[in-house]
Amino acid sequence: MPDLPTGNAAIGQSGGPTAVINQSLAGVIEGLKAGLAATGKVKRILGMRHGVRGLIKPGSEGLADLTAIDTAKIEALARTPSAALGSTRDKPDEAYCDKILAGCRANDIRYFFYIGGNDSADTCRIVSEKAEAAGYELNCFHVPKTIDNDLRENDHTPGFPSAARYVALAIAGDGLDNASLGGIKINVIMGRHAGFLTAAAALARQTPADGAAPAERPAPHLIYLPEVPFSTDAFLADVEGVYAKLGRCQIAVSEGIRDESGAEIGPKLMRSGEVDAHGNIQLSGSGALGDGLADLVKTGLTPKGGKAPRVRADTFGYIQRCWPEPSPIDAIEARSVGRYAAELAAKGDRSASVIIVRTGNAPGAYRSECARADLKAVARRTRHMPAEFIAGSNDITGAFDAYCRPLVGDLPKLAWL
């Protein structure tokens, strides 16, 4: 038996919510109840209200006592999208982490679980190091979550499959809508640095594109990722080529597209900007990038003295990350990473990031399991779409399709005349 401290456990949720982040919360709770709480090492299970923000509040006013939560309530919560404890965009620096450690001491917290992206992993890392330096026994675990799918070490991250499912369904329906009325349709998809979610638009294709030219591909005809430098001239030429042949064109574009120099395209086309606490210009929660691209196409593709083509833009927005009907596999995996974190703690691990490893990908035989990584391997840095997933300047490869399709669950079989 490992030599484990006795005290309380705290669980928090951070960053953009997902459809399944509450599955991970449920997983940590049930893992604790079956393990450390059952053996008496964990006395109380505390939920941090709005992530670490709840922990740095005076006393315990920012904490919710979840010790007595019953199984039915856990199950109902797990099926509910968004962060039930509340989330935060705070990105703790050294001074903030000192306050977090003080909050842990004040509430006798010996087990710290943080569900979030690479910033959350970094928070775990800093707090864990500070605790060790101060001689306060605190075991810190990062539980992965992000629709962007940009965490290192992970095959993929909980939240991504559900968002990818939403994108695939939306693009499938929208592609048929575009076919029925014609014209050019631009869809802006979340993912500031990594193109995985935008790439999932390709799952709307009933048959793979297999390297076909844009106008020969099943819709979506054009896919633009943040990993591939975006040129407005090339974009216009791409759209014109498809529209000239088909009288229509469906486009999936990441909110994070950027030019050769790495500068984001969004702010250049947007008429107004807003900077958030991290210094980022607001790309989500606004239709500005889509409308800017639509203006560009209308202006660029209207013949002299002629009629402008029908151009429409939809910005998928927050619904992609909180749609209440998740990918079934995502729901299961999000639950398991939470439970696994509690199991690592029970086994005497001092600090770790839970990761997802794919162990099988034969058709109909997708398998995954949880494993551990060091916090510093996951913290801060961002994973991007690998080269083998990217086809030229405006599509994805069959390798991406093979990677992503098993994650999203069954998609409806659609037909056409």
Place this chain on the structure above:
Amino acid sequence: MPDLPTGNAAIGQSGGPTAVINQSLAGVIEGLKAGLAATGKVKRILGMRHGVRGLIKPGSEGLADLTAIDTAKIEALARTPSAALGSTRDKPDEAYCDKILAGCRANDIRYFFYIGGNDSADTCRIVSEKAEAAGYELNCFHVPKTIDNDLRENDHTPGFPSAARYVALAIAGDGLDNASLGGIKINVIMGRHAGFLTAAAALARQTPADGAAPAERPAPHLIYLPEVPFSTDAFLADVEGVYAKLGRCQIAVSEGIRDESGAEIGPKLMRSGEVDAHGNIQLSGSGALGDGLADLVKTGLTPKGGKAPRVRADTFGYIQRCWPEPSPIDAIEARSVGRYAAELAAKGDRSASVIIVRTGNAPGAYRSECARADLKAVARRTRHMPAEFIAGSNDITGAFDAYCRPLVGDLPKLAWL
């Protein structure tokens, strides 16, 4: 046996596609196969490509022969959103209807089925009258379709329940997202003249609002319909009141909101406009109205020298009408209105609009059936939200909830801490 002409049947789809308009196409086809085609009165079943546009093309180049389509293909089509034959925004005038009649004569069409909204009913009416005046025997049937739910005589229209289901799910997820991070969230929903679809946002509430003040309501806190004059001052005061109490506010607003004089708010807040073939300014396929409202709130609610609240806007866009997972009841009803139109034709009806009548609404015992109405009762005019569905200036009533909830199918039971 009624005295029926022998010839071909033509079927078309018009206006904005829906998730279930192909169910109606399938319904007409199977109704014909079981009736008029089986008795030899209908020789060929022709699909008009892009609605009446296909019929006025030379010869039969705008027509698809569906006579030999098999059952499996019909079923696959029926499950597919958007208009499989292609749609059109053309709104035929007298001269255009002369061409339609000529197209019917040229292709020996004796049975004309048009799936669409009140413009499509009007096209049926004009063509029917012209055929009668010309002594050409042509039986014309309108099959109802519109996500706006604004057809007279109908309890509701096919396409609406599926769009309402999408809106209810999206608002439910988005409301929890808003709760987790705080701030003000504006969601712009389709429906230029009628507020039914925007009102469906209220189905996201797990418990009814029951006349509560905005900050006491379950989210969405505020709902703005085109039927209720919209004042930007009152809007700002509403939002400020909720935000001051809760630190957040979720809003559902129709793209068709208008002021006391009946002038649309959208164009006033939008930075650019586009006029379509009907002389309408483009409201969908652009985030401009949502962004304009967000600017208004940011400007209006930022204290002097203080920090602007977090304000985000999503415009639901085309996905609401083509999401590939429809309301199960909608799929069934959309099929039945198509089949009923073919049955009316077989019974010797000369012209009619199929309508949906609700015959039961006890909890768990919702029932509906098809009936007929004269084309002129449905043509052109628009149905609006009745007064009993509207609560004050920014909510809907329990009567609307009781009306709408049975249509959308089971919604997930969500929980909260």
